[in-house]
Amino acid sequence: MSSAIYSCYNQRGEVVVLEGKGTETIGGTLYNVRGAPHLVAKIYSASKSTPEAHVRLQRMIAYPPPNPTASLNHLSYAWPQNVLYDHQKNFIGYLQFRVLQGYPLSILLDPRARQSHQIFWNFSFQHLVYVGIQLATLFRSLQEGGYVFADLDENLFYVTEQGLVTLVDTEYLRFYDETPAAGSFSTDTRKEYAPPEVFSQLSGGEATASAVPLWGLPQDHFRLAILLFRLLMEGHHPFSGVSPAGEKEIPLEERIVKGLFPFSEEVQRTTGWRPPASAPSYDRLGATLQELFHRAFVIGAREPQQRPTPAEFLSALTELSQPHVPSPAVSEPQASPQPVSSTQQTPASPVPASSAPSSPEKTVATQPSKPSRKVWIWAAVGIVVVGLGAGAFWLFFYDKQTPRRSRSYSRESSSEKVERAAESPLLSSKQEQQPEEIVLSKPGLESDLAPPSEWKIFNKANSSLPYDGISDLEATLDGGVWIGTYGGGLAHYSSKGWRVYNKANSSLPDNRVYCLAKSPRGGVWIGTDGGGLAYFDGYGWEVYNTMNSLLPDNRVHALAVGRDGSVWIGTPKGLAHLDDGEWIVYSTIDSPLPSNDVKALAVSPSGEVWIGTAKGLVSISDGQWRTYSEMKWASYDIQSLAVRSNGEVWVGTWGKGVIQLKYPEWKVHNTQNSLLPGDHIVSIAVDDLEGTVWVGTKESGIACYKNGRWSPIYNSKNSPLPDNHAYAVAIARGDGSKWVGTWKGIARIP
16 A cells, blocks of 8 residues: 555545655646545645635635536546645645546647657547637636636646547636736746737837736637637647748747737738748638637737637637538438437537547558558538537448457447556546555544435426436536436436437437446446447447347346446346457356356456356456355345445345455445345445445435444435435535435435
């Protein structure tokens, strides 16, 4: 176990232990958090832990902005979650979510770096346009939440291989109404992103900073325009150019102040300035986008309020993306799934789906020694207007020589493997060593029943929930939830409303959804009870069944996703593993599985896969199997599984209670030796931040285990719980709320 280097307290007075050597970042240092691998801690340097920063953080935590990519299970911001204090109760920093995917945006701004990058090497101009759409969407959402940037750095943004963007550090964000100190322009400020109004006078050919506020909507619009221009113009700054013959070189700051934007025909005509010879053709941007940049850099130099907004850039980028969608050469596409909301209006999509490019076309093998791999990409023509854009399906057909075992692909799309960055605690899900125990708890803190007035109940009668019988739930980082129903298909609920997907309006193969699992790719895996396996990424579907793959059975009763993005699939006829299109199937004939009826799956932080069957528990790690025949409960019928970040496994059984396993030690909790309300455990969820384990029973409600005791216990008599059959439990990582799925609807417990 790695040694703790620092202990501190969060806002609730709970101990937080920091580990690792620390990684320097803007204004402080990042550390791992023992017992919470999904979080990192940012500890400020002494000069940054100011009362103003303390107040700002508390306000940010209370008022997070909307997440525009919540429907894709993508985290658009690594938002602060909890303020940290030292033992003298001094403010020292905060906790934020760990970002698991992506690479710095600066790679895309440097053509040489992009072309040599393992992921971005074949990003086309259309991929850059899509990333621009994501950036404009992110800025718009931040402004809707009341936030603007006080400074900007392209390395604040990370981009995934799908082109999704995450703001990994919120250090430069400010509120609209937050007043900066006069003359607060710092030598650390990135002048290439500074708008002209921060420079009040010219002296000796150089601009000096004024006391003009560094942030506000006009300033934010300028910074976004700079970022988008550099992204789309191969890293060139909009004010880089060639001066007229005989004139001396002018500093960048002075060019910004004077609005010397050399790509503008007006500037070329009146000043003689020209774009650099190395810049790509300005015509690639189209007339609409060129006009916006003229407003941002020329007119905006005199009239800041005339700078285009993120919404205007979003519209122009969408327009730029549409003409480049190739015409189809194959059959008609399927219709895009239509979301259903409680107001019968389609929520605006965060980004236009039609502009979302496929993964870069790889016509050359990454490693020359391996067989070549070819990808043909066709874009479907069916367009469904959503928000400012349109939706289109992307169809992938792969042909790879010499498959390793057996590869099978749905005709609808392919499976892609996610590669992760692991350079720092902020980007890596790996800690130096796994902790032995959870320390994010407050000894002696008793759990009380949540007031009924704070509960929220969803059913078919009072919401757009398509069916009251809930089979599984997966909470999303924005406080929303994916909902699997046993008869009404798949639903997603968030602050933006409801979206419902079924056989009639989407490629979901069966309305009887049995299980769900979130993917680090940003989508959700769906196991159905008869239609096979599906994957939905917010734009298109992948469907696997016994006819087009090695799936053992079309009844998928358990799912778990590994850190590498591969998926484990439990069926009544064996276990399957799908990794980048490669299938491996396990049964009692060729593996230590005690039964082919696989009912529960879970993956530990170390990557060990736990498998619950009708006749007991086994696990597999790095190809090595482990059985538990020496334990008296080894042959129990396993119904549910969950693994805490410290490796402790909770095993729900049919009729025998729940087992708390920290191998080789274990403990059985049942109705005979504890306050556990029922012995048929059909769902389990763990909350490492709170140090709790929640279990759902077949007919006795739900119960919470913390600090060695079962409390609280909720049922339909002592609480608003709709039904005592709690087939699904999920915990929202953002606010810690509990979602409980029953046979009569859903309860959200604060």
